[in-house]
Amino acid sequence: ICSNLVCLQVVAVYGTLSDLLSVASSKLGIKATSVYNGKGGLIDDIALIRDDDVLFVCEGEPFIDPQTDSKPPEGLSGSHTDWLTLNVGGRYFTTTRSTLVNKEPDSMLAHMFKDKGVWGNKQDHRGAFLIDRSPEYFEPILNYLRHGQLIVNDGINLLGVLEEARFFGIDSLIEHLEVAIKNSQPPEDHSPISRKEFVRFLLATPTKSELRCQGLNFSGADLSRLDLRYINFKMANLSRCNLAHANLCCANLERADLSGSVLDCANLQGVKMLCSNAEGASLKLCNFEDPSGLKANLEGANLKGVDMEGSQMTGINLRVATLKNAKLKNCNLRGATLAGTDLENCDLSGCDLQEANLRGSNVKGAIFEEMLTPLHMSQSVR
Numbered sequence: 001i002c003s004n005l006v007c008l009q010v011v012a013v014y015g016t017l018s019d020l021l022s023v024a025s026s027k028l029g030i031k032a033t034s035v036y037n038g039k040g041g042l043i044d045d046i047a048l049i050r051d052d053d054v055l056f057v058c059e060g061e062p063f064i065d066p067q068t069d070s071k072p073p074e075g076l077s078g079s080h081t082d083w084l085t086l087n088v089g090g091r092y093f094t095t096t097r098s099t100l101v102n103k104e105p106d107s108m109l110a111h112m113f114k115d116k117g118v119w120g121n122k123q124d125h126r127g128a129f130l131i132d133r134s135p136e137y138f139e140p141i142l143n144y145l146r147h148g149q150l151i152v153n154d155g156i157n158l159l160g161v162l163e164e165a166r167f168f169g170i171d172s173l174i175e176h177l178e179v180a181i182k183n184s185q186p187p188e189d190h191s192p193i194s195r196k197e198f199v200r201f202l203l204a205t206p207t208k209s210e211l212r213c214q215g216l217n218f219s220g221a222d223l224s225r226l227d228l229r230y231i232n233f234k235m236a237n238l239s240r241c242n243l244a245h246a247n248l249c250c251a252n253l254e255r256a257d258l259s260g261s262v263l264d265c266a267n268l269q270g271v272k273m274l275c276s277n278a279e280g281a282s283l284k285l286c287n288f289e290d291p292s293g294l295k296a297n298l299e300g301a302n303l304k305g306v307d308m309e310g311s312q313m314t315g316i317n318l319r320v321a322t323l324k325n326a327k328l329k330n331c332n333l334r335g336a337t338l339a340g341t342d343l344e345n346c347d348l349s350g351c352d353l354q355e356a357n358l359r360g361s362n363v364k365g366a367i368f369e370e371m372l373t374p375l376h377m378s379q380s381v382r
Contacts (some may be wrong), residue, residue, distance in 0.1 A: 089131070107168055322342045
């Protein structure tokens, strides 16, 4: 009877197969569970044993021919065709050395199993090589090394497989996984936020929390009559929105797109609209005037063709803004900063421009009829 590939005892065979296993366990000091003949055939009946048979017993591990295992043919030392069992995170995988070595010869797995004993791999009680990694993510990697195809079962996170591929250095698989992960991502949703969605968002936000809507897409949304005070809309897309009667007091609309929007009768006290684009928007009867002295800032804004008729804009900052072809009829621009502003063909009839700063502004073709206060010559130098 042989165990662990070495002939240890000669015993008489009698009784049942269980008796034989009991004797072998006692003689060899192991817990014998299986019996094989010299050709690796599993014996399940003692009547199949012949007088001259050499028997092999084991504790459950697969049969290994001791003659071929202990004495490899000359020139085949370190052969890549022998079978290996891997214990990956408690799960067993059986494969060949060539599978682990040939496809990715520079990988960690190839270096681990290319030459027997060089890496110093640890083995468990069954002789399986221990690898402390996730078996769930290792299986797709092993299958890839077998047939070169990336096949991942449903429910397996590709990011986990990618991390394992990077750990083992399977470079060609990393490329496949990165493409698969990119393709599996849902397309970015650039659809505009609706009024219903935004109202739900507003109601779920504590009143003392800063609401940041930077860069969001509200294009075409109906946001009329909503309380939008202090909200950060910086660089948001508010084109063609209905913001009539909305309260935008101290809102940040810096670099926001308000082109074609309707803001009639909106409260814009202290609003920040630096470099915003409101071309073609309607801002009739808006209130920019804050009794506390906080001034609205529209410096550098694009206000081409806007209709701001009747708006209260005392002290507003429109420095270097573009108001070409805009309608500012009957607006209160008392103390407004219009220095460097483009007012070409702008209708300023009926406006109050007392103490307004028009230095460097372009008033070519501007209409100043029926002004409430005379425009002092020192106010305009162009």
